[in-house]
Amino acid sequence: MSRRALAAAALCAGMALCAGAGLRASSTPRFPPLSQLVRGPFQAQDLQLSAMGLRAAAADIAWVQLLQYAGGEPAPTEESGRRYSRLKDMTLRVVRLDPRFQRAYAFGAAMLAWDPEVQRPDEALDILQEGIRNNPDYGLLRLMVAALAYKKQGDMPRMVGLLESSLDDPACPSLMKAILANIHKERGEYAAALAVWENVLANGRDDASYQERARRQIDVIHRLMEKGPK
Amino acid sequence: MPSIAIRLKGVAKVYRRSHLGRSTQTVAVSDLDLEVAVGEVFGLLGLNGSGKTTTIKIILGLQSATQGTVEVLGRPMPDLETLAKIGYMPEAACLNPALSGREALRLFAALSRIPSAQREKRVDQMLERVGMASGADQRIAEYSKGMLQRISLAQALIHEPELVIMDEPVTGLDPLAIKEVRALVLWLKARGKTVLFSSHDISEVEQVCDRIGILSRGKLARVMRHDEWAGRPGGLEDAFAGAVARADGVGELRLA
Amino acid sequence: MDSLKSIAACSFKEILRQKTYLVVLLFGLILLGGALIVSVLAQQERLRMIIDLGLATGELIGLVLAVFTSVNLILRELESRTVQLVLAHPVPRSHYILGRFLGAWAAVACAMALMAALHLGLLALYGWRGAGVYVLAWLCMLAKTAVMAALALLLSLTLSSPAAAMAFTLFLWLLGHFTAEMQFLAERSGSFLIKWPLLLAAFATPDLARFDYRDFWNAAPGPDAPWFLWLALYTAAYVSTALALSCQIFSQKEV
Numbered sequence: 240m241s242r243r244a245l246a247a248a249a250l251c252a253g254m255a256l257c258a259g260a261g262l263r264a265s266s267t268p269r270f271p272p273l274s275q276l277v278r279g280p281f282q283a284q285d286l287q288l289s290a291m292g293l294r295a296a297a298a299d300i301a302w303v304q305l306l307q308y309a310g311g312e313p314a315p316t317e318e319s320g321r322r323y324s325r326l327k328d329m330t331l332r333v334v335r336l337d338p339r340f341q342r343a344y345a346f347g348a349a350m351l352a353w354d355p356e357v358q359r360p361d362e363a364l365d366i367l368q369e370g371i372r373n374n375p376d377y378g379l380l381r382l383m384v385a386a387l388a389y390k391k392q393g394d395m396p397r398m399v400g401l402l403e404s405s406l407d408d409p410a411c412p413s414l415m416k417a418i419l420a421n422i423h424k425e426r427g428e429y430a431a432a433l434a435v436w437e438n439v440l441a442n443g444r445d446d447a448s449y450q451e452r453a454r455r456q457i458d459v460i461h462r463l464m465e466k467g468p469k
Numbered sequence: 470m471p472s473i474a475i476r477l478k479g480v481a482k483v484y485r486r487s488h489l490g491r492s493t494q495t496v497a498v499s500d501l502d503l504e505v506a507v508g509e510v511f512g513l514l515g516l517n518g519s520g521k522t523t524t525i526k527i528i529l530g531l532q533s534a535t536q537g538t539v540e541v542l543g544r545p546m547p548d549l550e551t552l553a554k555i556g557y558m559p560e561a562a563c564l565n566p567a568l569s570g571r572e573a574l575r576l577f578a579a580l581s582r583i584p585s586a587q588r589e590k591r592v593d594q595m596l597e598r599v600g601m602a603s604g605a606d607q608r609i610a611e612y613s614k615g616m617l618q619r620i621s622l623a624q625a626l627i628h629e630p631e632l633v634i635m636d637e638p639v640t641g642l643d644p645l646a647i648k649e650v651r652a653l654v655l656w657l658k659a660r661g662k663t664v665l666f667s668s669h670d671i672s673e674v675e676q677v678c679d680r681i682g683i684l685s686r687g688k689l690a691r692v693m694r695h696d697e698w699a700g701r702p703g704g705l706e707d708a709f710a711g712a713v714a715r716a717d718g719v720g721e722l723r724l725a
Numbered sequence: 726m727d728s729l730k731s732i733a734a735c736s737f738k739e740i741l742r743q744k745t746y747l748v749v750l751l752f753g754l755i756l757l758g759g760a761l762i763v764s765v766l767a768q769q770e771r772l773r774m775i776i777d778l779g780l781a782t783g784e785l786i787g788l789v790l791a792v793f794t795s796v797n798l799i800l801r802e803l804e805s806r807t808v809q810l811v812l813a814h815p816v817p818r819s820h821y822i823l824g825r826f827l828g829a830w831a832a833v834a835c836a837m838a839l840m841a842a843l844h845l846g847l848l849a850l851y852g853w854r855g856a857g858v859y860v861l862a863w864l865c866m867l868a869k870t871a872v873m874a875a876l877a878l879l880l881s882l883t884l885s886s887p888a889a890a891m892a893f894t895l896f897l898w899l900l901g902h903f904t905a906e907m908q909f910l911a912e913r914s915g916s917f918l919i920k921w922p923l924l925l926a927a928f929a930t931p932d933l934a935r936f937d938y939r940d941f942w943n944a945a946p947g948p949d950a951p952w953f954l955w956l957a958l959y960t961a962a963y964v965s966t967a968l969a970l971s972c973q974i975f976s977q978k979e980v
Binding site: 256290292293 | 773
């Protein structure tokens with residue numbers, strides 16, 4: 240028995256090594272190494288979940304923490320004096336855990352680039368570039384880079400036009416739609432703003448806070464439209 | 470067909486344990502020569518710790534002998550073909566408590582190589598025979614000692630073995646159950662089966678055995694034939710007392 | 726083969742009837758329900774969160790069941806001496822080990838199948854239709870639990886202590902997610918004393934990150950059919966190695 244069992248073990252171990260080599264030869268998408276995980280207050284949590292092989296779940300939890308941070312009222316002003324100073328890091332935290340978390344790139348970049356209280360387009364660009372590297376098939380990020388370029392040039396109509404074209408992308412975050420609707424509203428384009436908020440209402444059923452906001456804004460815009468154009 | 474069912478020659482079993490650089494040795498059985506003839510009922514008598522269970526385990530191949538040779542039904546042990554002809558009833562029932570009696574018996578019927586077409590019928594017959602037909606579907610965890618003994622017996626006999634080995638079959642049984650075990654041994658003998666059983670109950674051994682072997686501190690101190698104790702009340706008891714030495718560290722009881 | 730099938734069937738029944746099994750399974754189902762509630766916080770990514778947390782729950786519960794049942798699979802039988810009666814029959818010891826393992830793993834697979842069915846039902850309510858990749862993800866998780874169960878069995882026979890075996894198995898499970906990092910460190914290391922033990926550990930430890938298909942099923946390009954075949958072969962070979970070594974150790978054990 241012993242020689243047969245040992246021989247069988249040796250043969251199977253050899254097969255396992257060959258199969259392991261075969262797996263390494265065919266590409267397995269690997270996540271960024273642990274050294275690239277963002278350091279910060281949630282480091283231990285991310286490390287523990289990654290060590291257990293639960294990167295996607297860790298990214299989801301990080302996403303919820305990002306939403307809570309971004310949705311904080313009033314906007315957190317940290318010691319640096321900047322609003323949402325950790326927004327880039329918290330976005331990177333999510334996408335370093337799961338580089339395929341497409342909505343996180345779009346959300347973080349949209350808020351960094353277009354939120355009136357943030358306005359840090361360079362940080363938004365960093366996130367978008369990392370997103371494009373990890374998701375070459377995801378067109379929305381390239382579109383946002385182009386829109387950012389128009390914003391820097393001051394070409395608002397082209398920027399708005401590009402952002403409008405992203406509305407039907409399922410991964411387009413409600414945040415970005417809200418920003419676009421507010422841009423239309425500030426420019427007096429009430430009909431366009433209304434259309435965007437109605438889009439949020441129709442497509443963001445899981446997003447209770449934005450659903451509520453969409454209803455309020457639709458009322459506001461209707462009243463503005465009744466008052467007459469700017 | 471061999472005439473000797475069990476043959477042990479120069480068998481020894483030494484347990485070696487090492488812990489933190491220290492090693493200890495316990496001699497469970499030493500220099501054991503034993504032969505049991507086919508069709509014989511052989512009793513292995515001895516005190517606790519004398520090596521009875523170790524001897525049985527070596528015969529069954531559950532443990533290997535440190536020295537010596539073991540042959541059962543003409544083949545050296547361990548041997549799977551020979552095990553198919555042996556029925557073993559351990560001292561404690563050793564049954565899986567999560568299974569029902571019927572499920573356990575089905576398992577042992579399969580392990581005993583009873584063809585699947587005959588298995589269910591044999592299981593039902595065996596359950597009837599040992600009086601467990603009504604309790605067969607209860608979990609073994611809920612069985613009384615007597616019920617456990619019955620199922621243990623059923624699994625030992627379901628495949629109609631040539632050699633039946635029982636380790637202390639009457640320990641902890643009530644007088645009625647003891648009587649039933651005695652009747653069973655004689656029934657097996659009448660059918661030409663070889664029976665080896667261990668016990669420290671002299672009264673049981675002397676009633677059913679053709680020969681007995683007295684084990685003391687791992688050695689076979691004495692072998693006696695039935696005519697050496699038959700007709701002499703207390704004869705076997707005196708022989709036993711004279712042959713054994715306590716190995717459990719307990720001294721003599723002084724009454725004066 | 727009859728003996729192997731019968732032992733597997735009895736092991737399966739035995740484990741299904743254990744209270745710990747039912748409690749852990751119930752806990753898993755509660756966690757699945759908890760995922761529904763927690764996922765509300767993810768807003769537009771609610772469905773993603775339900776999927777990820779549900780799959781994570783399935784894997785963790787499967788792992789706990791696999792390790793707990795495997796560690797006690799043979800040791801408990803040795804302690805209670807139930808194994809004596811089985812081995813007093815014409816059963817090769819290898820059949821005993823394989824039968825016990827297969828029965829135990831089948832019980833774990835049933836628990837995971839139940840959780841998968843419930844989870845898929847929940848996802849269907851949310852209009853999710855991703856059955857193909859979903860089934861593949863669960864199969865990969867099942868393969869992972871098979872590897873861990875085989876390792877747990879081997880360690881239990883080697884160490885003869887359920888607690889130590891559980892601790893080492895969990896350690897190997899964590900280490901198994903860092904094999905790429907271990908290889909990286911080994912390649913960078915100049916010291917012979919660090920490089921070769923690390924390389925040995927990297928190759929001997931199961932590469933568990935490969936089984937996390939649920940984490941990269943939406944990668945582009947995703948794994949192709951040959952990749953899955955390699956993974957199946959890797960699983961079979963690794964499990965077989967552990968079981969062969971277990972048979973070897975058990976063949977020397979006195980019962």
